[in-house]
Amino acid sequence: DTEVTQTPKHLVMGMTNKKSLKCEQHMGHRAMYWYKQKAKKPPELMFVYSYEKLSINESVPSRFSPECPNSSLLNLHLHALQPEDSALYLCASSPDEAGRFREAFFGQGTRLTVV
Amino acid sequence: AQSVTQLGSHVSVSEGALVLLRCNYSSSVPPYLFWYVQYPNQGLQLLLKYTSAATLVKGINGFEAEFKKSETSFHLTKPSAHMSDAAEYFCAVRSSNDYKLSFGAGTTVTVRA
Numbered sequence: 001d002t003e004v005t006q007t008p009k010h011l012v013m014g015m016t017n018k019k020s021l022k023c024e025q026h027m028g029h030r031a032m033y034w035y036k037q038k039a040k041k042p043p044e045l046m047f048v049y050s051y052e053k054l055s056i057n058e059s060v061p062s063r064f065s066p067e068c069p070n071s072s073l074l075n076l077h078l079h080a081l082q083p084e085d086s087a088l089y090l091c092a093s094s095p096d097e098a099g100r101f102r103e104a105f106f107g108q109g110t111r112l113t114v115v
Numbered sequence: 116a117q118s119v120t121q122l123g124s125h126v127s128v129s130e131g132a133l134v135l136l137r138c139n140y141s142s143s144v145p146p147y148l149f150w151y152v153q154y155p156n157q158g159l160q161l162l163l164k165y166t167s168a169a170t171l172v173k174g175i176n177g178f179e180a181e182f183k184k185s186e187t188s189f190h191l192t193k194p195s196a197h198m199s200d201a202a203e204y205f206c207a208v209r210s211s212n213d214y215k216l217s218f219g220a221g222t223t224v225t226v227r228a
Contacts, residue, residue, distance in 0.1 A: 111156070
């Protein structure tokens with residue numbers, strides 16, 4: 001199984017709503033990532049979890065709150081978003097163990113629209 | 116910080132023609148290098164990766180890339196383009212001592228019949 005599964009595929013939310021994006025992988029990977037991608041742009045790193053601990057936060061606004069409940073799951077909690085936060089949110093995972101290569105596997109993304 | 120530069124934001128080729136996408140990296144130590152493809156409204160799919168075991172790397176869908184240290188390049192090629200190759204292609208780099216995977220700006224490939 002080389003899949004990273006993201007739910008939901010599409011999400012429309014108001015600026016006062018609270019919602020969550022979910023990501024799951026069963027490849028035993030110990031690093032998990034959230035990326036944000038605007039149209040016609042490359043993915044931009046938001047957060048990295050390594051061994052269930054937050055290791056990188058790329059100065060992301062606090063209205064985005066990541067959570068890693070266990071080694072297979074990664075959530076992104078959303079609150080009080082702005083229309084400019086509308087984008088494709090991508091989750092990825094990579095092995096990150098000694099002796100294993102470090103390619104990242106991506107999910108299909110969640111298309112978020114903030115109205 | 117590691118970075119990659121993709122030369123050419125858009126490449127148009129005829130079906131059956133050579134596809135060449137250019138990527139140059141900036142690194143003082145051997146980096147991890149990757150090519151990803153993204154079809155419309157989809158996630159990123161790994162095409163190939165540089166592992167330092169060989170300078171010529173073969174990937175999926177008939178793509179290959181050559182690592183040239185002297186030129187700090189990792190260009191992607193496919194001998195014969197197919198209509199299904201129309202997509203966005205990203206070169207990416209990662210250093211050996213952190214988790215950051217950084218992407219180039221991307222190259223859009225269109226294939227003419």
